[in-house]
Amino acid sequence: MIVVDQLARHWWVIGLRGLAAILFGVLAFVWPGMTLAVLVLLFGAYALVDGVLTLIAAFRGGVQHRIVMLVEGVVSVLAGLAAFVWPGLTALVLLYIIAFWAIVTGVLEIVAAIRVRRAISNELGLVIGGVLSVVFGVVLLVAPGAGVLAVIFLIGAYAVVFGIALLGLAWRLREHHQTAIGGAPLGGPAATA
Numbered sequence: 001m002i003v004v005d006q007l008a009r010h011w012w013v014i015g016l017r018g019l020a021a022i023l024f025g026v027l028a029f030v031w032p033g034m035t036l037a038v039l040v041l042l043f044g045a046y047a048l049v050d051g052v053l054t055l056i057a058a059f060r061g062g063v064q065h066r067i068v069m070l071v072e073g074v075v076s077v078l079a080g081l082a083a084f085v086w087p088g089l090t091a092l093v094l095l096y097i098i099a100f101w102a103i104v105t106g107v108l109e110i111v112a113a114i115r116v117r118r119a120i121s122n123e124l125g126l127v128i129g130g131v132l133s134v135v136f137g138v139v140l141l142v143a144p145g146a147g148v149l150a151v152i153f154l155i156g157a158y159a160v161v162f163g164i165a166l167l168g169l170a171w172r173l174r175e176h177h178q179t180a181i182g183g184a185p186l187g188g189p190a191a192t193a
Helices: 002-009 011-030 036-060 066-085 091-117 125-142 148-180
Strands: none
Touching: 002 011, 002 036, 002 148, 011 036, 011 148, 036 066, 036 091, 036 148, 066 091, 091 125, 091 148, 125 148
């Protein structure tokens, strides 16, 4: 229970990850005609933010799943940095980077969900997010020649759904934290530090 209590105390970090994913997905829908270079930079920014927030959660979370979260955070940061260092990547290479990133982070999310689920009953948000990540990555690997516009919409849809799953998990962790502290009202990051 200590692991979930630690993670629940910082529920807002997972909520921020969810909001970042949703923002990324909405931007992909709002600007579908963006050039590949802008998509690379947008993906890079999202992956960096997601990786940094995952690393923060790993350092503030419990010891049992810290390594999984550290690996996930580092993979996300590296994927984001690669997008910024080599912005001239072809669409195919970018798709493979995104596909492998989605598969690795999805598998790590599923592993984390299995560990968290031991303490929070019926927790499916993280499992759903992990499965969606893996499926998304496999789809990109199987059909890399899809048009850029279709890929942008697929990335946007994935990011929005994954973000909603993370917000659901954050809400459940917030409820767990509120119950653990005896029903006291939560005031956000400052009150939970």
